[in-house]
Amino acid sequence: MTGIEIAKKIKNGEISVEEVALEALERAEGDSCNAFITICEREQVIDRAREVQAQIDSGELGESALAGVPIAVKDNICTEGIRTTCGSRMLENYVPAYSATAVERINEAGLVIIGKTNMDEFGMGSTTETSFFGAVTNPHDPSRVAGGSSGGSAAAVAAGIVPIALGSDTGGSIRQPAAHCGVMGLKPTYGTVSRYGLVAYASSMDQIGPIATDEDDLIALYDIIKGPDKRDSTSISIRKDISLSGLKVGVLRETMTLFTGYSKETGSDQAVTDAFSEYVRKLKEQGAVVEEFNLKLLDYAVPAYYIIACAEASSNLARFDGVKYGFRANEYDDLRDMYAKTRSEGFGEEVRRRIELGEFTLSHGFYDQYYLKACKVRRLIHDEFKKAFEKYDVILMPTTTGIAPKLGESLSDPISMYKSDLFTVPINLVGIPAVSVPSGTKDGLSTGIQIVGDHFSEKMLLRAAGAIR
Numbered sequence: 395m396t397g398i399e400i401a402k403k404i405k406n407g408e409i410s411v412e413e414v415a416l417e418a419l420e421r422a423e424g425d426s427c428n429a430f431i432t433i434c435e436r437e438q439v440i441d442r443a444r445e446v447q448a449q450i451d452s453g454e455l456g457e458s459a460l461a462g463v464p465i466a467v468k469d470n471i472c473t474e475g476i477r478t479t480c481g482s483r484m485l486e487n488y489v490p491a492y493s494a495t496a497v498e499r500i501n502e503a504g505l506v507i508i509g510k511t512n513m514d515e516f517g518m519g520s521t522t523e524t525s526f527f528g529a530v531t532n533p534h535d536p537s538r539v540a541g542g543s544s545g546g547s548a549a550a551v552a553a554g555i556v557p558i559a560l561g562s563d564t565g566g567s568i569r570q571p572a573a574h575c576g577v578m579g580l581k582p583t584y585g586t587v588s589r590y591g592l593v594a595y596a597s598s599m600d601q602i603g604p605i606a607t608d609e610d611d612l613i614a615l616y617d618i619i620k621g622p623d624k625r626d627s628t629s630i631s632i633r634k635d636i637s638l639s640g641l642k643v644g645v646l647r648e649t650m651t652l653f654t655g656y657s658k659e660t661g662s663d664q665a666v667t668d669a670f671s672e673y674v675r676k677l678k679e680q681g682a683v684v685e686e687f688n689l690k691l692l693d694y695a696v697p698a699y700y701i702i703a704c705a706e707a708s709s710n711l712a713r714f715d716g717v718k719y720g721f722r723a724n725e726y727d728d729l730r731d732m733y734a735k736t737r738s739e740g741f742g743e744e745v746r747r748r749i750e751l752g753e754f755t756l757s758h759g760f761y762d763q764y765y766l767k768a769c770k771v772r773r774l775i776h777d778e779f780k781k782a783f784e785k786y787d788v789i790l791m792p793t794t795t796g797i798a799p800k801l802g803e804s805l806s807d808p809i810s811m812y813k814s815d816l817f818t819v820p821i822n823l824v825g826i827p828a829v830s831v832p833s834g835t836k837d838g839l840s841t842g843i844q845i846v847g848d849h850f851s852e853k854m855l856l857r858a859a860g861a862i863r
Contacts, residue, residue: 396608397463397557397615404462405450411462412443415506418464421555422508427531427540429549431469432477433509446504459614461504466550466559469510470517471602472591473497480593481513481525481543484714484721484740494591495626496560496602496619503618508556511546515742516711517564517595519543520811521804522571524744529801533575534838538798541571547605548575558615559605564595565699566793566818568603569830573793573842576832578859579605580612581818583849584825585630587616588623594710596703599822609860612829616852641858643677644786647686666792669834669841674790684790687782691775692820698775699819700748700812701755701768707745708752714740744808776824783848788858791817793830793842817844827852831859 395403403409422433446455446462455461467473470480472490474497479485493501500507514524522530522545530545532538533553540549544561548571551559561568563581572579580603587602594600604615623629678684716722716736723735741749755764782789795814804811821828826849833843847855 395557397460397606397611398608400463400557401458401460410443411447411450411506412440414462415439415443415464415508418508418556421553422466422550425550425553425555426536427533427549427553428528429511429530429540429546429553429555430466430509431479431481431512431525431527431546434476434507439506439508442506446506449504455504458503458618460558460611460618463505463558464508464556465500465505466508466511466547466556467497468544468547468559468561469513470562470593470595471497471560472593473507473510476507476510478510478593479527480517481515481522481527482741482745483526486526486721488720490591492591494602495588495623497591499619499621500560500615505618511544511550511559511561513546514543514567515745516593516707517543517562517567517600518707518744518748519804520566520570520814521799522546523801523805524742526742531801532798532839534840535798538800538839539574539804541574541794541798543567543571544579544605545571548572548577548579551575551577551605551607557606558611560602560615560619561605562592562600562602563822564599564601565703565822566815568605569793569818569828569842569844570815572605572830573832574798574840576835576840577605577607578609578612578829578831579603580616580829580852580856581821581827582616582620582852583827584822585628586620586827586850586852588621588626588629590623590625590629594706596706597710598706599699599703599825601822609856613853613856616856641682641788642786643682643684644687644782644789645674645684646689646692646789646791666794666796666841670792670843673833673843677790685786687785689775689778689782689820691771691778692816694771695775695820695823696812696816698768698771699815699823700751701764702772702823704748704752705756705765706752708749708756711741711745711749716740747808772823775820779820779824779826780848787847788851788855789846791844791846793817793844797836797839797841821846825849827855829855829859
């Protein structure tokens with residue numbers, strides 16, 4: 395059942411919140427995908443379920459479309475009293491004293507948290523293989539990855555453990571695992587969901603968003619977590635929505651060129667090519683106006699993203715030094731040695747690589763050459779998208795360049811892993827919303843299509859996703 399169907403049955407008295415929560419908890423305990431880092435204690439879940447049931451029975455949660463529904467939360471989103479590790483040894487035993495705003499809002503809406511989901515360490519990775527707690531495997535093929543960095547949340551939904559989950563998206567971290575696992579994932583407009591309580595990777599691009607199997611569940615969960623927050627100065631109110639009437643769809647001409655002329659070079663998979671072409675054909679059959687257009691700076695999106703994201707990460711992760719909280723090395727000679735050993739032992743290889751890259755691009759003599767130039771490219775990409783949205787309601791592009799790779803493939807070739815973010819990172823650079831929807835399968839593995847919209851067009855995107863599916 396979808397989350398909304400479960401909530402209706404609870405409201406009608408056909409099932410209880412406790413029954414639903416315990417069933418989800420048992421599925422989580424039997425998880426074969428390694429989707430969870432922390433599973434909540436049974437007594438904790440029962441107490442929460444009974445509290446929610448009493449609120450439903452008294453009518454306090456009458457407005458909530460997901461009251462009583464079990465949910466999983468990515469492990470970089472703070473949860474008071476529940477361990478939040480960010481998939482890192484550095485925070486292996488960290489228990490927050492407060493909850494993220496998004497978590498406060500799902501609690502107020504009567505959802506029941508079952509556990510915290512596995513992720514790439516500090517969100518740095520595209521396969522959930524850099525986690526200190528082991529890789530997440532794809533529910534459809536355990537020899538392949540679930541995608542990342544929200545791989546645990548996507549796998550938990552795809553495996554039927556929970557109907558909905560929260561993830562975070564910095565460069566595709568919701569949409570890419572959603573595509574690989576065959577579920578739906580929304581990266582909202584930057585600022586529409588508060589980042590308060592989200593452990594920062596790249597602050598100017600990080601965004602919390604929902605994962606589900608159904609567009610109505612995505613809308614319902616997004617409605618719960620969205621909205622301004624006085625504790626997050628970048629949070630904003632949603633100001634507009636768009637009708638689906640006379641939908642105009644833009645398809646990147648560069649996308650088709652990459653697929654038809656340079657598929658070997660970019661690593662694009664034939665299954666993605668076929669699914670994308672089929673999707674475009676269906677749109678035309680349904681009367682949508684589909685046109686190709688140019689996005690000249692697409693090739694610069696990945697390098698610009700990784701320069702900016704790593705620069706911000708090197709600053710955000712400087713706080714993890716073994717002094718105030720988190721992991722600390724056991725043996726060291728002096729304070730400087732403690733810093734060095736703590737960070738070397740506490741962070742994994744991918745996180746250390748990105749911190750070093752960020753420090754380099756921000757260093758004297760290279761700031762103008764790399765970081766400042768990347769920021770200028772970011773603005774130019776933003777302007778190209780804004781110009782496109784003057785003509786098109788939505789833009790269509792693949793979510794990934796291929797099906798889920800096998801375990802270990804991406805770790806041995808990190809540059810290829812970065813290139814696989816070709817179609818997701820521009821969205822975060824610009825701060826616009828996008829939803830990934832399942833578009834087909836190859837050998838039982840899913841592919842995804844991204845529907846991209848202008849700022850604040852989440853509702854229209856999700857309605858379009860439902861109509862197109």
